[in-house]
Amino acid sequence: xxxxxxxxxxxxxxxxxxxxxxxxxxxxxxxxxxxxxxxxxxxxxxxxxxxxxxxxxxxxxxxxxxxxxxxxxxxxxxxxxxxxxxxxxxxxxxxxxxxxxxxxxxxxxxxxxxxxxxxxxxxxxxxxxxxxxxxxxxxxxxxxxxxxxxxxxxxxxxxxxxxxxxxxxxxxxxxxxxxxxxxxxxxxxxxxxxxxxxxxxxxxxxxxxxxxxxxxxxxxxxxxxxxxxxxxxxx
Amino acid sequence: xxxxxxxxxxxxxxxxxxxxxxxxxxxxxxxxxxxxxxxxxxxxxxxxxxxxxxxxxxxxxxxxxxxxxxxxxxxxxxxxxxxxxxxxxxxxxxxxxxxxxxxxxxxxxxxxxxxxxxxxxxxxxxxxxxxxxxxxxxxxxxxxxxxxxxxxxxxxxxxxxxxxxxxxxxxxxxxxxxxxxxxxxxxxxxxxxxxxxxxxxxxxxxxxxxxxxxxxxxxxxxxxxxxxxxxxxxxxxxxxxxxxxxxxxxxxxxxxx
Numbered sequence: 001x002x003x004x005x006x007x008x009x010x011x012x013x014x015x016x017x018x019x020x021x022x023x024x025x026x027x028x029x030x031x032x033x034x035x036x037x038x039x040x041x042x043x044x045x046x047x048x049x050x051x052x053x054x055x056x057x058x059x060x061x062x063x064x065x066x067x068x069x070x071x072x073x074x075x076x077x078x079x080x081x082x083x084x085x086x087x088x089x090x091x092x093x094x095x096x097x098x099x100x101x102x103x104x105x106x107x108x109x110x111x112x113x114x115x116x117x118x119x120x121x122x123x124x125x126x127x128x129x130x131x132x133x134x135x136x137x138x139x140x141x142x143x144x145x146x147x148x149x150x151x152x153x154x155x156x157x158x159x160x161x162x163x164x165x166x167x168x169x170x171x172x173x174x175x176x177x178x179x180x181x182x183x184x185x186x187x188x189x190x191x192x193x194x195x196x197x198x199x200x201x202x203x204x205x206x207x208x209x210x211x212x213x214x215x216x217x218x219x220x221x222x223x224x225x226x227x228x229x230x231x232x233x234x235x
Numbered sequence: 236x237x238x239x240x241x242x243x244x245x246x247x248x249x250x251x252x253x254x255x256x257x258x259x260x261x262x263x264x265x266x267x268x269x270x271x272x273x274x275x276x277x278x279x280x281x282x283x284x285x286x287x288x289x290x291x292x293x294x295x296x297x298x299x300x301x302x303x304x305x306x307x308x309x310x311x312x313x314x315x316x317x318x319x320x321x322x323x324x325x326x327x328x329x330x331x332x333x334x335x336x337x338x339x340x341x342x343x344x345x346x347x348x349x350x351x352x353x354x355x356x357x358x359x360x361x362x363x364x365x366x367x368x369x370x371x372x373x374x375x376x377x378x379x380x381x382x383x384x385x386x387x388x389x390x391x392x393x394x395x396x397x398x399x400x401x402x403x404x405x406x407x408x409x410x411x412x413x414x415x416x417x418x419x420x421x422x423x424x425x426x427x428x429x430x431x432x433x434x435x436x437x438x439x440x441x442x443x444x445x446x447x448x449x450x451x452x453x454x455x456x457x458x459x460x461x462x463x464x465x466x467x468x469x470x471x472x473x474x475x476x477x478x479x480x481x482x483x484x485x486x487x488x489x490x491x492x
Contacts, residue, residue: 004313007301011316014361017334050247053240069245076251078414078472080422082439083461086446087254090261090458110250117244122373140236161322168324172424172443186326193330193429201330208327216322 023203032183033207036168039184040211043108043167044160051116051159052152055124059132076114084111085173092177099179107177108170112163119162123155146230153223157216164215168208185211255465262459270456278435286352286437287421290359294416295409297360298367303401305368306375314372321365325358329429332358347430352437354430359420370412371405378404407483414472422464438464 058070076084088107089098097103124132135147149156171186180187189204270276305314320328336347336354347354382400391399427437436444442457 004310007313008316011320011361014320014328014331014335017331020334050240050244053237054244057237057241072252073244073248076248078418078468079251079255079465080418080439080461080468082422082424082443083258083465084251084254086442086458086461087256087258088250089446090257091250091254094257106250109247113244113247165322165324169326169425171326171428176443176447186324189326189330190429193333202334205327205330208324212322212324 018202018206018209021199021202023206024197024199032185032188035182036184036186036211039105039108040164040167040215042105043112044163044215046109047112047116047163048156048159050113051120052148052156054117055120056148058121059124059129060136073117074114076110077118081111082172085176089176098177099181101182104174104178104182107173108167111170111173112166115162115166116159119159120152120155123152123158127151146234150227150230153227157219157223160219161212161216164212168211255462258458258462258465262455262462265455265459267459270459273456275435275441276438276456276460279438279441282352282435283421283438286355286359286427287417290356290363290420291413291416293356293360294363294367295413298364298412299371299405299409301364301368302371302375306372306378317368318365320361321369323362325362325423326425326429328362329358329426332361333429348432350432350435352427352431355427355437358426358430363416363420366416367412370408374405374408403482403486406479406486410475410479414468414475417471418468421468422461 054073058066063069085107088110092098092103092107097106132147135143138147168184168186171190174182174184174187175190185204185207189201189208192198192200192204301317304310305317323331332354333347336345345353345357378401383396386396386400422439422442423437424439424443428440428443431437431440438460442460445454446457
């Protein structure tokens with residue numbers, strides 16, 4: 001009991017700093033928040049879509065390239081993120097996508113997709129082929145809506161949450177690829193930290209922490225509602 | 236539909252490898268001799284090695300220990316709370332630690348922005364323990380208790396029990412998490428930039444700053460350093476997976492049977 005209490009205290013201790021000083025309430029930069037929300041929604045959507053379809057394909061394929069491709073998609077996990085970023089910078093500069101929304105999106109997708117695929121694949125492996133095999137008899141749309149979505153809604157939520165957290169951690173990526181033209185809450189935090197504006201930095205920190213929390217609850221509510229509705233339709 | 240999105244995923248996954256190729260091309264003009272003897276880079280390299288090895292080792296040990304204890308003692312609530320830090324962005328975690336350890340708030344004699352990088356290591360440990368914990372939790376939940384029972388009946392010491400009945404099954408997730416952590420911690424900007432010092436900087440910070448400030452506009456050194464570091468990590472990954480390949484295969488077969 002004491003050991004558990006100690007571990008819990010250590011885990012939650014850093015959150016005390018949130019209450020040291022009052023965060024500034026006035027929202028300084030609306031654009032940063034809009035950018036962050038926009039990037040989050042698009043990135044999570046693409047990640048969920050690409051990762052689940054790829055994991056599904058990986059589960060059933062009999063292609064002899066399976067193992068090669070499996071390695072290929074997991075390999076980026078072992079490449080340091082900044083190294084990927086420097087290389088991407090060179091590539092995107094070649095195509096003229098530096099400083100654009102598309103360029104930033106693409107770079108973010110490249111760094112998040114390996115994690116998402118791994119999560120999706122693990123989620124499917126837990127349920128296993130025998131159970132999913134029956135679902136393959138259904139036509140595509142019914143299969144997705146009535147079997148796959150209810151089964152994987154939690155995995156999808158985790159993928160969305162993970163992509164959001166990774167996105168919110170990126171300063172170097174957004175600054176370099178966005179050429180400083182695409183402000184997000186993260187870049188704002190850096191600037192207010194460098195400018196020694198503590199209360200503004202703290203309000204940005206609050207936002208960075210609350211963002212994933214809000215997304216978690218929104219998606220949980222949505223999933224619960226959807227699954228209940230689908231169940232009702234089946235009866 | 237399925238095919239095109241699979242193709243798209245493969246295309247996106249090819250980007251990092253292409254990126255490395257571009258790094259290689261860009262780095263060809265570098266004066267390698269000057270780079271290797273440059274004291275700034277060398278100091279950064281040593282500090283980076285220190286920070287990476289300490290934070291990775293501690294995260295692995297604590298994460299594994301926690302997963303083992305949580306499964307054994309059935310601490311469900313603790314298990315939920317332990318996952319929380321994973322959903323805090325790195326940069327927010329760094330700022331929380333900065334507030335906790337800076338100026339008047341100096342906590343337990345540790346201060347932010349000092350040469351030993353204690354706060355950087357603490358931030359990484361706090362953030363990465365939940366990651367290791369989650370990787371190991373699945374393994375511990377599926378672990379065949381029969382081996383541990385056998386080891387107990389044979390009256391092995393607790394250490395020997397762990398070594399023979401648990402550790403072999405942990406090799407794969409441990410290896411995966413080690414290299415993911417090393418790749419992640421060793422060459423990053425956000426956390427050490429906030430909590431670090433101006434000299435010696437960690438490799439990631441130094442490389443990023445050299446690249447993004449106008450002073451070194453023509454410099455190819457950051458690209459070269461990024462490439463060298465990736466090759467080092469890649470070499471480590473390759474060797475460690477190769478060395479454990481036969482052992483891992485044997486265990487996988489055994490578990491399936």
